[in-house]
Amino acid sequence: MLGQLFLKECKQTARSLIYWLIVLVLIFDFTSQLGDMEISQKPEPGQEGYGNLKSSDPELIMESTLGQLTEEYWRESYTTYPIGFYKNVTLNEADDRRIAEILDETTGIHNREEAGKTVEEWYAAQQEGKDSVHEGEPVYREPLKVEPVEGLDYGRFGELMDEVDEILGGGSDYNKTSRENSAEIPMTYEDALEEYDTLIQKDRLTGGYARLFSDYMVIFLGILPVFLAVTRGLRDRRSMMQELIYTRKCPSFTIIASRYLAMVVMLTIPVLALSLVPISKCMSYAQTAGIAVDMLAFVKYTFGWLLPTIMAVTAVGMFLTELTDTAAAVLVQGAWWFMAVFGGIDDLGGGSYGWNLAPRHNTPMNWQGFHDGFAQLAANRIMYVAVGVILMVFTALVYTQKRKGRLQIRGKIFANRKNKSEV
Numbered sequence: 001m002l003g004q005l006f007l008k009e010c011k012q013t014a015r016s017l018i019y020w021l022i023v024l025v026l027i028f029d030f031t032s033q034l035g036d037m038e039i040s041q042k043p044e045p046g047q048e049g050y051g052n053l054k055s056s057d058p059e060l061i062m063e064s065t066l067g068q069l070t071e072e073y074w075r076e077s078y079t080t081y082p083i084g085f086y087k088n089v090t091l092n093e094a095d096d097r098r099i100a101e102i103l104d105e106t107t108g109i110h111n112r113e114e115a116g117k118t119v120e121e122w123y124a125a126q127q128e129g130k131d132s133v134h135e136g137e138p139v140y141r142e143p144l145k146v147e148p149v150e151g152l153d154y155g156r157f158g159e160l161m162d163e164v165d166e167i168l169g170g171g172s173d174y175n176k177t178s179r180e181n182s183a184e185i186p187m188t189y190e191d192a193l194e195e196y197d198t199l200i201q202k203d204r205l206t207g208g209y210a211r212l213f214s215d216y217m218v219i220f221l222g223i224l225p226v227f228l229a230v231t232r233g234l235r236d237r238r239s240m241m242q243e244l245i246y247t248r249k250c251p252s253f254t255i256i257a258s259r260y261l262a263m264v265v266m267l268t269i270p271v272l273a274l275s276l277v278p279i280s281k282c283m284s285y286a287q288t289a290g291i292a293v294d295m296l297a298f299v300k301y302t303f304g305w306l307l308p309t310i311m312a313v314t315a316v317g318m319f320l321t322e323l324t325d326t327a328a329a330v331l332v333q334g335a336w337w338f339m340a341v342f343g344g345i346d347d348l349g350g351g352s353y354g355w356n357l358a359p360r361h362n363t364p365m366n367w368q369g370f371h372d373g374f375a376q377l378a379a380n381r382i383m384y385v386a387v388g389v390i391l392m393v394f395t396a397l398v399y400t401q402k403r404k405g406r407l408q409i410r411g412k413i414f415a416n417r418k419n420k421s422e423v
Contacts, residue, residue, distance in 0.1 A: 002254050009262030018231045022224045026217070030274045037209070038280055038284040040336030040364065050192035052184040054349070058154045060145075060183035065161060067109050067122075067144035068173055068182070073103055074115040081342075081422060082171035095167050102160045104402045108149045123130045132255040136229050143184075181349075198367045206282045206297035208364030211350070213278055214305040215297060215361045217271060222340055222358040225267055226333040229317025234379065237325060250405060256396040260318060264388075267310050271302055272314040276295060309357060313337075319391040322398045353377040357384065 013019050043050055056063070072078045076096070078089040091099065109115050122144045149159065158176065165174040173182060187195075199208045228256065275298035286293045294300075314335060320329035340357040350361030351369025353376050361370060370377075 005258035009258050013266045029220050045189050050187040053185040055185045055189050061146035062148045064182040065179045066146040070115050070146050071119050073121050078168050080168050080171040107146050116172050204294040206293045209278050210301035211361045212364045216357045224339040225313040226317035229314045230321045230327050230329050232362040233321030237380050253352045253396040260392045263314050308384035311416040312384040315388040315391035320394045324393050
């Protein structure tokens with residue numbers, strides 16, 4: 001019976017307008033982010049630049065952070081992302097004076113005029129470097145770095161930068177996480193070759209790009225399934241079929257499980273279909289380069305990385321819709337999604353996955369970071385599978401009670417409202 005109901009639910013999902021809108025959004029997400037994806041070429045000796053590497057050197061962190069503070073102080077304009085969205089901050093006189101004092105204490109730059117001179121010298125050096133490069137060659141632009149005053153303690157530097165972040169309202173590049181990711185050093189040919197060899201040998205090429213694919217797809221999969229679940233949950237009420245279904249002999253668990261499985265499967269199918277594009281690019285490159293690839297990498301990452309998010313979000317939509325007979329799940333999931341996506345911005349490079357609903361790894365490289373964080377990522381994904389299954393079971397329990405005439409929350413709410421209006 002479960003199999004028959006599952007197929008029936010799949011057909012109903014395929015006839016749903018909201019389902020095809022979700023598919024279109026996933027296609028748009030893929031084409032806008034990965035449509036022009038290019039496979040990293042093997043680095044060659046003598047290239048102008050090979051990219052950058054993050055550095056944890058305290059001295060470099062201070063130089064990079066103070067360079068940015070010098071430039072923003074001179075411009076009298078600061079960029080922040082307090083809740084994930086861009087915000088331009090202009091300070092009042094008192095806060096501007098305090099920033100000047102902090103800049104003086106950390107760099108010895110006494111006023112805006114000196115800051116401007118430092119920025120102009122840096123810019124002139126960048127232009128000179130640009131003019132010396134042949135047209136068409138990549139250019140590495142060194143960010144502005146300002147040396148800290150002699151004897152500046154790293155702990156004191158951190159305290160002052162935390163104060164700057166607080167003055168700016170939070171979400172700036174001066175908070176602890178952001179400033180520790182600010183320092184970069186140019187990669188050498190040996191560094192670039194080692195990173196490329198890791199991608200080819202340990203990730204077998206497709207592993208790295210499957211992670212990148214998962215990184216982009218998990219963002220929208222953290223919210224879209226809830227719309228399908230809510231629509232399906234409210235459809236019976238709109239069509240006045242709820243009472244008829246309640247009288248059927250089919251067990252509640254079978255009904256709910258078939259709906260849940262159908263939605264999860266139907267949402268996974270377009271993801272697998274979209275993965276055929278990047279894997280074909282990987283295969284084409286591998287054929288010309290003579291590289292052996294993992295043919296199932298995208299399938300593994302779809303089921304291991306993306307499916308748990310689909311399961312959890314779908315289950316949230318089903319449970320809250322069945323419990324309240326409203327679209328409240330959209331608001332709840334929207335809030336969770338917002339916190340998950342923007343809360344994981346600092347971990348885009350991968351390796352620090354935590355318990356985020358949408359774990360990020362915004363690069364085909366950094367196999368070592370993925371390897372080091374794999375245990376945490378696995379625990380994360382197992383937890384969300386469990387969340388999905390548990391909420392599905394709770395949905396079946398609520399459904400059972402409603403078939404017995406209990407938990408009619410929506411009806412009681414409207415009845416209470418009506419009684420109050422009569423009074």
